[in-house]
Amino acid sequence: xxxxxxxxxxxxACVVLVRRLRSRPAHPLPPSYPGKLPxxxxxxxxxxxxxxxxxxxxxxxxxxxxxxxLLHAKIGTQIYYLVTDPDDALTVVNSCLHxxxxxxxxxxxxxxxxxxxSGEFWQRHRKLLNPAFTVPVIHNFLGVFNYMxxxxxxxxxxxxxxxxxxxxPHLRIISFQSFSQTAxxxxxxxxxxxxxxxxxxxxxxxxxxxxxxxxxxxHSDLIFKLTGLKKKQDRLIKTMADMANQVIERKKAExxxxxxxxxxxxxxxxxxxxxxxxxxxxxxxxxTLTDEEIKEEVDTFIVAGFDTxxxxxxxxxxxxxxxxxxxxxxxxxxxxxxxPDRDIEKDDIKRLVYTEAVIKEALRxxxxxxxxxxxxxxxxxxxxxxxxxxSQVVILARGAHRSPIFGDDVETFRPExxxxxxxxxxxxxxxxxxxxxxxxxxxxxxxxxxxxxTLSHLLRKYKIISNVNDMRFRVDMVLKATTAxxxxxxxx
Numbered sequence: 323x324x325x326x327x328x329x330x331x332x333x334x335a336c337v338v339l340v341r342r343l344r345s346r347p348a349h350p351l352p353p354s355y356p357g358k359l360p361x362x363x364x365x366x367x368x369x370x371x372x373x374x375x376x377x378x379x380x381x382x383x384x385x386x387x388x389x390x391x392l393l394h395a396k397i398g399t400q401i402y403y404l405v406t407d408p409d410d411a412l413t414v415v416n417s418c419l420h421x422x423x424x425x426x427x428x429x430x431x432x433x434x435x436x437x438x439x440s441g442e443f444w445q446r447h448r449k450l451l452n453p454a455f456t457v458p459v460i461h462n463f464l465g466v467f468n469y470m471x472x473x474x475x476x477x478x479x480x481x482x483x484x485x486x487x488x489x490x491p492h493l494r495i496i497s498f499q500s501f502s503q504t505a506x507x508x509x510x511x512x513x514x515x516x517x518x519x520x521x522x523x524x525x526x527x528x529x530x531x532x533x534x535x536x537x538x539x540x541h542s543d544l545i546f547k548l549t550g551l552k553k554k555q556d557r558l559i560k561t562m563a564d565m566a567n568q569v570i571e572r573k574k575a576e577x578x579x580x581x582x583x584x585x586x587x588x589x590x591x592x593x594x595x596x597x598x599x600x601x602x603x604x605x606x607x608x609x610t611l612t613d614e615e616i617k618e619e620v621d622t623f624i625v626a627g628f629d630t631x632x633x634x635x636x637x638x639x640x641x642x643x644x645x646x647x648x649x650x651x652x653x654x655x656x657x658x659x660x661x662p663d664r665d666i667e668k669d670d671i672k673r674l675v676y677t678e679a680v681i682k683e684a685l686r687x688x689x690x691x692x693x694x695x696x697x698x699x700x701x702x703x704x705x706x707x708x709x710x711x712x713s714q715v716v717i718l719a720r721g722a723h724r725s726p727i728f729g730d731d732v733e734t735f736r737p738e739x740x741x742x743x744x745x746x747x748x749x750x751x752x753x754x755x756x757x758x759x760x761x762x763x764x765x766x767x768x769x770x771x772x773x774x775x776t777l778s779h780l781l782r783k784y785k786i787i788s789n790v791n792d793m794r795f796r797v798d799m800v801l802k803a804t805t806a807x808x809x810x811x812x813x814x
Contacts, residue, residue: 363396643788
């Protein structure tokens with residue numbers, strides 16, 4: 323009886339497989355990534371831990387560039403298109419709006435927030451939330467950015483003229499506090515402890531997500547549960563969910579006691595703008611968003627709102643310490659625009675041209691989002707190949723960032739390339755510092771203004787000394803430095 327059942331199951335599987343093969347267009351595949359094995363394909367190459375993942379992505383980027391910007395790999399049962407060609411990458415990001423299945427691993431936590439949702443649901447939420455991240459809103463946060471940047475400078479004083487220390491933990495806490503105050507209006511002394519607890523859980527969850535993807539057997543929900551990893555993940559997610567609910571309930575209580583229009587609303591050119599949490603709760607009052615949708619967006623923006631900025635600043639400071647001539651040029655611009663101690667104001671933002679070039683160049687050399695993963699839901703025509711429906715695609719940012727568009731010295735950290743108008747215009751199509759296309763980062767202006775403010779205060783106080791070769795990384799959805807030592811020396 324058992325054998326008959328097994329034969330029936332095998333027969334059904336064969337029928338399904340044959341039907342899929344018959345229905346799939348016979349579009350030829352681009353060249354294969356090296357190292358393919360029978361049955362396993364390339365699955366063995368990505369297995370390991372999240373520190374190995376960055377090495378894998380670098381190797382894939384290099385091979386892809388060498389082979390004209392497009393390769394394919396077989397991971398598990400899926401075909402993956404590996405893309406570094408800028409034109410093909412732009413086609414992908416504007417045609418493939420559905421996320422890769424790795425985002426399903428956090429959907430029980432983030433639900434259908436902007437990071438994980440697709441299609442019309444994503445488009446609706448993006449349109450609703452855009453007003454919270456416009457330039458006029460960001461400019462009203464400059465007071466917070468200046469205050470928190472000066473607090474960072476003060477806290478780092480104990481390290482001045484001392485031995486090297488890890489800068490990343492300091493930047494993460496300050497970024498979290500800044501985001502908490504600007505997005506949620508929460509600025510008391512408890513935020514720092516809240517941030518530490520939240521970040522500890524977040525790091526473990528993100529590590530689990532990438533680790534699960536790397537180990538093919540864990541793709542099975544059953545195996546993931548049997549290993550005990552699901553229980554661990556659920557516990558961590560519950561901790562973060564409870565903390566996000568605390569933020570929401572606290573903001574609701576505050577808004578009952580305050581005059582919302584005076585406290586959280588202003589007018590610029592006859593257009594109303596609101597900070598993130600105020601906007602969410604107003605949309606709830608209008609029955610535009612449900613309680614669950616608000617919770618999902620709060621979770622999403624806590625995750626995305628501070629980690630990317632702090633990671634970028636970590637990489638940027640180490641690069642500045644490695645290239646003192648770039649640091650000095652940036653310092654001179656900041657002094658010219660702001661003087662020795664003035665806070666940054668909205669009219670100063672555009673004047674920090676070289677500083678912005680440094681930020682973009684740091685993101686080009688060390689992309690915080692090292693891979694953009696999308697699901698190919700229909701046949702997509704690229705320049706020389708057609709991607710098959712029901713496949714996956716990975717845009718390798720590090721490879722795209724080494725496009726000939728950027729010149730002959732793509733391996734060099736040289737912010738001046740962004741001051742060349744022709745390179746800058748063309749390069750924006752090959753630059754994924756804030757993602758690209760229709761799903762580009764909603765917080766780009768927020769991150770840029772925040773980083774300019776932090777850098778303007780930090781570099782006027784300290785000179786950075788470091789070596790980029792001392793850095794080590796892991797990929798927990800985003801690129802994170804596990805080791806980023808720097809020295810700081812007081813400026814005379």
